[in-house]
Amino acid sequence: xxxxxxxxxxxxxxxxxxxxxxxxxxxxxxxxxxxxxxxxxxxxxxxxxxxxxxxxxxxxxxxxxxxxxxxxxxxxxxxxxxxxxxxxxxxxxxxxxxxxxxxxxxxxxxxxxxxxxxxxxxxxxxxxxxxxxxxxxxxxxxxxxxxxxxxxxxxxxxxxxxxxxxxxxxxxxxxxxxxxxxxxxxxxxxxxxxxxxxxxxxxxxxxxxxxxxxxxxxxxxxxxxxxxxxxxxxxxxxxxxxxxxxxxxxxxxxxxxxxxx
Numbered sequence: 173x174x175x176x177x178x179x180x181x182x183x184x185x186x187x188x189x190x191x192x193x194x195x196x197x198x199x200x201x202x203x204x205x206x207x208x209x210x211x212x213x214x215x216x217x218x219x220x221x222x223x224x225x226x227x228x229x230x231x232x233x234x235x236x237x238x239x240x241x242x243x244x245x246x247x248x249x250x251x252x253x254x255x256x257x258x259x260x261x262x263x264x265x266x267x268x269x270x271x272x273x274x275x276x277x278x279x280x281x282x283x284x285x286x287x288x289x290x291x292x293x294x295x296x297x298x299x300x301x302x303x304x305x306x307x308x309x310x311x312x313x314x315x316x317x318x319x320x321x322x323x324x325x326x327x328x329x330x331x332x333x334x335x336x337x338x339x340x341x342x343x344x345x346x347x348x349x350x351x352x353x354x355x356x357x358x359x360x361x362x363x364x365x366x367x368x369x370x371x372x373x374x375x376x377x378x379x380x381x382x383x384x385x386x387x388x389x390x391x392x393x394x395x396x397x398x399x400x401x402x403x404x405x406x407x408x409x410x411x412x413x414x415x416x417x418x419x420x421x422x423x424x425x426x427x428x429x430x431x432x433x
Contacts, residue, residue: 174222179209183217188224188373189366190217190271197232201240202284204259211265218270224373224380226269227365228292229276235301236285259284260399263316266291268392272372272384276365277301277343278358287316290325293384296365297352301343305331309338309428310418313405317395326350 174185184191192213194200217223230236266288275292282304289295289303297303305322307314314335323331326349334341346352356364372380409415414430421428 174220176213176216178213180206181209181213183213185217185220185222187370188222189369190220190223190226191362191366192217192226192228194228194230194236196230199234199237199280200230200232200285201237202288203240204262207259207262207266207288211262214266214269214271214273221377223271224377225369226271226273227276227362227369228273229362229365230278232279234279234285235275235277235281236288237280238283238285257399257403260316260396260403263287263291263399264392264396267317267395270381270385272369272380274365274369274372276361277303277352278361280304282306282340284316287318287321290318290321294354294368295346295352296354296356296361296368297343297346298356298358298361299343300358301346301352302340303334303342303346303351304338304340305334306338306340306422308336310422311412311415311428311430312409312418313402315399315402315406317399317402319402320394320398 174183176183180195182191182193182195192210194206194210196202196206214226217226269291272294273292274294274296275289277289277295277297278301280302281289282302283306286303286305305314305318319335322334325331330349333339341349341351343352343355347355354364354368413433414428417430418428
């Protein structure tokens with residue numbers, strides 16, 4: 173078994189399946205460094221013939237509960253007029269991965285954490301999993317390419333319902349609407365995701381890569397264009413009173429008292 177470490181991401185390859193695991197329990201909040209490390213791991217796996225499929229998982233209670241707002245600047249972003257968003261640049265690197273990815277989702281996949289889950293080709297979830305694009309609850313525009321990837325996956329209407337309400341979707345409903353592909357019990361989550369990855373990895377690798385590249389043709393470029401726009405809107409809305417109130421309201425577990433400015 174081949175093993176490697178990329179900051180808070182561990183990688184182990186066995187029987188053509190790589191296990192890429194995030195280690196920031198319990199909720200695996202991300203910042204630009206975590207996404208950069210994960211993108212670097214995926215890039216190396218792309219070049220490793222011992223890897224034919226990847227299982228993306230996370231240690232702890234949640235898959236990824238979003239950005240680490242306790243950090244002063246979790247995205248590393250500056251003003252849109254002065255440069256790009258480093259987080260989204262690394263996100264585009266993730267979407268450029270050549271190998272099939274199966275995400276194992278337990279607990280929360282919220283906000284940017286949902287965006288990370290949608291990097292994968294397939295999602296295996298538990299009934300207790302919770303998916304939400306809750307950006308409107310903190311007074312900002314969706315990000316991480318979700319305004320492109322979520323409608324592409326579940327349709328414009330269902331995506332709009334998630335975006336404009338910020339509601340949470342459980343594991344069973346996620347499978348019903350196509351947001352997740354397989355439902356399994358928590359103690360079988362990794363095994364079920366690995367079984368799917370092995371089912372992919374047992375096939376002719378060049379044919380798998382070629383077919384996947386056709387299916388996802390233009391995806392990374394579309395995500396780049398969409399995140400450029402999302403970043404501009406997020407930067408504008410992050411300066412508002414509503415955003416400050418939204419962050420406070422979520423921390424206090426109450427509805428926001430928004431004023432539209």
